[in-house]
Amino acid sequence: xxxxxxxxxxxxxxxxxxxxxxxxxxxxxxxxxxxxxxxxxxxxxxxxxxxxxxxxxxxxxxxx
Numbered sequence: 926x927x928x929x930x931x932x933x934x935x936x937x938x939x940x941x942x943x944x945x946x947x948x949x950x951x952x953x954x955x956x957x958x959x960x961x962x963x964x965x966x967x968x969x970x971x972x973x974x975x976x977x978x979x980x981x982x983x984x985x986x987x988x989x
Contacts, residue, residue, distance in 0.1 A: 927986045931959045933977050948972040 934944055934955075941955040950969065957963035965973065965985075974981045 926964045927961065927988050928958060929984055929986075930955070930973065933979075933984060934959075937977070944973075944976070947976055 934941070939947075941959075942952045945952045945955045948969065949972070954963065954965075954969075958965055970981050970985060973984055977984065
């Protein structure tokens, strides 16, 4: 799954650690999502979208 998480985080000028704390995961989880090594659970995807006040599709795109 492709994602724009790094871009969203840069727009908000927050670190991986700050985002991780806000959505209650480890910094390594945020890193893995940004590197497309880990696809988040639906619950985490919703938390991230809520944090950035956007739709899940604004962050994550399936790569069929």
